[in-house]
Amino acid sequence: MSKLVNGILASERIIQKIFIDLEKGRLIKINTVIVHQTGAATAKHTFNSYEAGGSGAHFLIDKVGVIYQTAHLTKHTHHLGKIKSKCFESGHCSKNELKKATDILYEKGKSYPSRILNLHQSEKEKTYPTRYPTNDDSVGIEIVGSFNKAKKEYEAVSKVQNGSLKWLVGQLHCHYGLTNLDVYRHPEVSYKKASEASSATW
Amino acid sequence: MFLTSCAYSGGSPDITIISVDQSGTDQNKIEFCSDFSLDEVSAQAFFERAEIITAVKMHDEYSYLPCFVKGKCLRQNTPCSWEIRAGGTAYLAFDGETIIYGCKSCSEQLMGRN
DSSP states (O other): OOEEETTEEEOTTEEEOOOGGGOOEEOOOOOEEEEEEEESSSHHHHHHHHHTOSSOOSEEEOTTOOEEEOSOTTEEOSOSOSBOOHHHHHTOOOHHHHHHHHHHHTOTTSOHHHHHHHHHHHHTTSOTTTSOOOGGGEEEEEEEEEEETTTTEEOOOOHHHHHHHHHHHHHHHHHHTOOGGGEEEHHHHBSOOTTTTTTOOO | OOOOOOOOOOSOSSEEEEEEEEEEESSSOHHHHTTOOOOHHHHHHHHHHOEEEOHHHHHHHOOOOSEEEEEEEEETTEEEEEEEETTSEEEEEETTEEEEEEOSSOTTTTSOOO
């Protein structure tokens, strides 16, 4: 069980380790949860990165399943990156939506990063659940896991980490009225390596 | 597929692009990736502008797109292979080691063919 007080999820299972510099502004509505992997072998590595501000999520699950809260749930953080087009990825665009998405994605004379940025900005005009989640309406959970540069893939999420993830997602379901349909792996919604959090379960 | 036999000798003191061997997609995004290609000069320019980044920085700051171009190179006279991704990241592999690069000022190299 947990209590939600002023953006802090209070529980004996959660260690509070808030990094103010991760917090970028108010998080008014929580629609979704995004599951990430850090790409680093230890929590300490990620905490060192958080000390410098920049990108990060609201929670971190370390290698032995300990849960840290790293940002208030009343603040948004930069954890998602550019979002994909939900209707384009799922094959359910209207004729107009499809034309707009393909015009942006296949635009000649534009670099690939600028096409992705333009599609992201176009998608942000929609509301959830018509679009994928953004930093403005999602909670991020990072799971500590290294990235194997030779194999170009993330290590598997361990059983103990998945146990902690399932408990934490359950608490967020309870406090924010979410369902499992509102929980996404990072590469589902943004342009990231497919193996990131691919072995996470909740 | 692009095969060449000419070495591009200018540019970075660390990396010399030898060849462009393959372009493609790893998620069957053939149409999206159809105009992504690099020649030796563009690949060389990418590595001259790029910085070495960690896997964490790749995750946090770059999009990972399905389009790639691969080839061979020399790094300090050691044979290497390279892979540049359309989102602005690259892998360089040599002697059992792999380095990740990122470039945020490489729009010109990531433009695709018109």
